[in-house]
Amino acid sequence: MFAILRHKPFLFLLLLNAFFLSYLSFLISSKNCSCISIVDPKNIRLAANSGNSAKQTSGNVHAGEASEFDPTVENSALLDILRDRNTFTKWEERSLRNQGNKFRLKCDCPEPPKWLWKNDVNDRRVAEGRNWDEALDKKLQPMVKCLAMSPLSYVGSGITTEPFQAVPILGLYIHDKVIEALENDARDVHFIVRSVSQLGNIHISKNLAPELMDDFIVEGDGTALLNITFVAGKLRSLNLIIDKLVYKSNSFHVDKYDQLEVNFLKFTNYINVHVRRQPLPDLIDPGDEDDIAAKVTVITKTFERYDCLGRFVKNVRKFYPTVPIIIADDSEFPEVVDEPNVKHFTMPFRDGCFAGRNLALSQVRTKYLVFADDDFVFTTNTSLELMIEKLEDKDLELDIVSAPIEGLISLDYVFKLALDAEQGICAAGVLSSVDAEQREVPGYPQCIWGEMLNNFFMAKTTVLRRIGFDPGFIYAGHEEFWLDAVGKAKSAVCNDVSIGHYRTETEKYGPYRFQSEARRKRDPHLLFGNNLCYWKNWEFEEKPETYT
Structure with missing residues (x-):
């Protein structure tokens, strides 16, 4: 055999093909072929007749809305893809997805009214919507063709x-080789499809050529269990019929998977169907392309540092005179902050650092926002335009871009998270085995990917709102936010932008800060929120063992 394989590979392939056809003939002529599938035909009839009143017909299939369905692949090129390839190009996958969306509800939008054309807002909405769709397409589950044995x-x-x-x-x-082998057999052949979780029903299209109607018998059309019996010697229509099968969801689920169990001969295969209510887009009008004030808002949280806050506002205005500024303030006796294009929101005394950030975040109306502490100082190196550039690069799919803070060590780490199957997750520091070169952002050598970054950053407003700042954590915090963001945002730090830092302590601010720092490391709230059983930087007497 090995000699044949080495010297005459073509002869070996012929022998392999003959073996395959012989094996198929064995399956067909087996004594157990009356129960070709793992599903008992008796159960088929029971399932087909329960719930929906399924009718057994000969070709003339009718089951409510089934007559609406005609899923036939219309493009001959797609048929070649499905039959002869085991992988899909991007164009091919897009074409198949379009075919899969054939039955999705569609509409023709009316001509926009005159008031909607004001300031080109409708054009911007359409452009932002397309960007949203493109971003979603990149995250779709890949279409996988299964050939196997x-x-x-x-x-x-x-x-x-x-x-x-x-x-x-x-x-x-x-x-085709299988059908050729089956055509020579005198037995009927069953093709059975079952919704395993019964989240949907299987239909077969009524739109079939009249000459094919006598070639098959259908049981359970429009139910969770469909059995097609192909009449012996009339298998020419097999592929034409199964090409017209449709799955229709029969219950309300926002995000759930069903499996279709397909039985043919003695083979059982499973097909995943994702029942998914697609969320509506979260779009924010980016405004005029050249108006940075329409694109970004600066937010900060302040506590008992009004000299510091005044300097912060004045400094932002020096470089960005019209950019909106939002301040959240939980000082005991709030002072008035009356500046153009500045919103100052007061809160109950010591309501919390994260509660204040959340308040400021809730008032943002621009596509992007910048978070900065009130003792930060904008400089000539603080370029919001460079930060926006990265967030708007579609290839990066970046959600948050951070920048160094002058005078402080720049943070650019990836968290080391380990799992204890019984007790939860260990936040065991940062991964030391992943160096900066492995995390370099393509096209931006000045940037590296990370999770634990600096407290100065620009973010997409809609993404940051999904993460939020946990108001249950009342003390000054840093790592706490970045831990909450793990897996919810794609972040990087870039050193082509920086911000100054003018650290300020006041008589009232200092004691509260250090008191908060001590209490913070014994607060169970964040441990609970992220199911952490250990956090390296907090007060634990023992350290966990981590292993792979």
């Missing part, structure tokens, strides 16, 4: 539908 090829994942809507079961195809 089975007579059936299929798309195993990437099939998605909205609740109560339908999607074609893409890619079902029986190899």
Whole structure:
């Protein structure tokens, strides 16, 4: 055998093909072929007749809305893709997704009224919407074609539908060699599809050529269990029929997976269907392209440092005269801050650092925001335009960009998080095995990816709102926010921008700060919120062992 493989590979392939066909003939002629699938035909009838009143028909299929469905792949090039390839190019995958969206509800938008054309806001909305869609497309579950050692090829994942809507079961195809072998057999052949979680029903299109109607019998059309019996010797229509199968969601779920169990001959395959209610976009009008004040807002939280706050506002105005500034203030006796384009919100005394940041965040109306402490100082190196440039680079998919603070060590770490299956998660410091070169941002050598960054950053407003600042954490905090952001935002630090730091202590501010620092490391709130059983920088007498 090895000699044949080495010297005559073509002969070996012929022998392998003959073996495959012989094996198929064995499966077909087996004594147990009356129960070709792992599903008992008796159960098929029971399931088909329970709930929905399924009818057994000969070709003439009808089950409520099933007549609306015609999922036939219309593009012959797509048929070639489904049959002859085991991978998809981006264009091919996009074409298949378009086919999969065939039954999604669609509309024709009316002509916008005159008031909506004001300041080109409608054009900006459409552009932002397209950007949103492009970002979502990059995160879609990839479409995977499954060939394997089975007579059936299929798309195993990437099939998605909205609740109560339908999607074609893409890619079902029986190899021509298999059909050729089956045509010579005198037995009927079953093709069975079952919704494992019963989140949807399987339909077959009524739109079939009249000459094919006598080739098959259907049980359970429009139910969670569909059985198609192909009449012996009439398998020419097999691929035409299974190409018209449709899955329709029958219950309301926001984000859940169903599995389709497909039985053919003695093979069982599983296809994932994602029932997903697509969230509506969170868009914020970016305003005029050249107006930075329409794009970004500066927010800060202050406590008992009005000289410091005054300097901060004056300094921002020096470089960005019209950019909005939002201040959250939980000082005991608030002073009036009356400056153009500055919003000053007062809070109960010592309501908390993060509660104040949340208050300021809630009032932002621009696409981006900058967070800075009130003792930071804008300099000639504090370029908001350079920060926006990274956030608007579609290839980066960046959510937060941080910058160094002059006079302080720049933070650019990745958290070291380990799992205790019984007790929770250990925040065991930072990963020392991942160096800066591995984390360099493509196209921006001055930037590196990270999770634990500086307290000066610009973020996409919608992303930061999803993370938020936990108001239950009342003390001054830094790591706490970045831990909350893990897995929710993609962040980097870039050294082509920086901000100054003029550290200021007041008679009233200092004692509260150091008191907060001591209490912070014994506050169980954040441990609970992130299911942490250990945090390296807090007061634990023992350290956990970490291993891979």
